[in-house]
Amino acid sequence: MIRRRKLLGLIAAVPFASVLIPRVARAEHYIAKVCGNCSFGSKKDNCARCGKWRGSTAIPARLCSEHGFGSKGDNCVVCGNWVGSSWSRALLCSDCGFGSKRDNCVLCGKWAP
Ligand SMILES: [Zn+2]
Ligand SMILES: [Zn+2]
Ligand SMILES: [Zn+2]
Helix, strand or coil, X not given: CCCCCCCHHHHCCCCCCCCCCCCCCCCCCXXXXXXXXXXXXXXXXXXXXXXXECCCCCEECEECHHHXXXXXXXXXXXXXXXXXXXCEECEEXXXXXXXXXXXXXXXXXXXXX
């Protein structure tokens, strides 16, 4: 006389709350880009702001709403040329991206939350 209750229905009741990502209401910062020329070869390992070798540190650089708006956001933050289709994210060294500095525009230094 074995009685087994199958409670598989409970598994379906596990909430999906942990999967949900809170949406940012307003994005005021833009992705800073570097052109294919400035990210070519070992140059991609240099900080987009100070040009120093950044090693394994890769903190994504930002642009403020002024410098990243519209077509301006498609300009290389290193040389200013249009990045076209061969761009990569501008990355900062541990110094330029330290603490709250990573929240600043890589071009003008203004806060770009
Ligand atoms: Zn730097
Ligand atoms: Zn460039
Ligand atoms: Zn700016």
